[in-house]
Amino acid sequence: MPDSTSSVCQTCGACCAHYRVSFYWGESDAHPGGTVPHRLTIPITPHMIAMRGTEARPSRCAALDGAVGRHVACTIYPQRSTTCREFSAYTPECDKARIVYGLAPLLEEAAA
Template identity: 80%
Template sequence: MSDTTSDVCQDCGACCAHYRVSFYWGESDAHPGGTVPRRMTIPVTPHRIAMRGTEKSLARCIALEGEVGRHVGCTIYPLRSSTCREFAAYTPECDKARGAYGLAPLAEPALSP
């Protein structure tokens, strides 16, 4: 993630409060090599878990701090799941989550010469 992407994400957080964050159960710290704190997850299928709070219709990840659209942060950022690591700003999915909170789509950052 670039510094520009990191900055816009820390001022947003809409994806963390809009989508279910589910991933393979082996990413939990209950398993060797897993990092996501098990206490912050809930089972959704025999092989998948989700971040608590995102399994609800009004999703909000338990690890999200702050106010969506202002200043937010992930309390487990270095331990986050692959789903979170792979989610990208400046995509239709990002714009959809932002729109759900009344935020405008992100404009692509200008390339440096």
């Protein structure tokens, strides 16, 4: 796996525009210790919230800035949820989102 994961992600953004980003409501800044801006979330269940824009299809996180596959940035990167922190490039889930946007799978590139 290449070391340039952050630069790959900054030119991709497919995961942020493909998957629902849901997480525990306590991660919202409406609660003590939470960091995710509450104004950018929507309730999913009594204990789960999601990033606005990812609750339906087509999906695109409200915190995603830029053009998928060209240059993107997370406008709340330091405050992002654990779901986002735990998502990794060079995984089957990453490649699935990339393929939806016509981008080459990273696992194949890394194996070459």
